Amino acid sequence: MKKQLRILSLTAGVAALATLTACVAPQPVYETARYPYYPHTQPAYAAPQGPYVEYGQIANIEVVRSETRGAAPGGGGAVAGGVIGGVLGNQIGHGGGRAAATALGIVGGALLGNNIEANNNAPRAYESYRISVQTEHGGYRAFDVPSPGDLRIGDRVVINGGQISRY
DSSP states (O other), X not given: OHHHHHHHHHHHHHHHHXXXXXXXXXXXXXOOOSSOBOOOOSOTTSOOOSTTEEEEEEEEEEEEEEEOOOOOOOSHHHHHHHHHHHHHHTTSSSTHHHHHHHHHHHHHHHHHHHHHHHHHTSOOEEEEEXXXXXXXXXXXXXXXXXXXXXXXXXXXXXXXXXXXXXX
């Protein structure tokens, strides 16, 4: 009975630890604009077709930095970490040593859980690129893209259906 209880609590501790480690920082999400850059897929000799075709020249490429707002830890990470740490600490030692290990597990788990939650809620900085195109008609169009690819200032481009590509 004692062995089954120990195995059950160890299994619960491992499951809780696996759940807590799933709280990792997300991959950055680039905020692409309404007009993403796509490489030109037509042969260079074929003129693009479509109702919204414009020609122009890249006037500027600039880096746009944006940052998400962070949030203070709500305490959920500390509670979850304390529970997991207490369960794992209770698996160590006998008698008074077990009580001390449980207490240390609770405190250490709470600190670790709070730190993980704070890192997940921290502000994040992202970079994208704004490509400014001067059209043949004298107007300007701006395209926010995650990467400028092979486009450079001065390149002739075609804007076909809201997509920009080298011409």
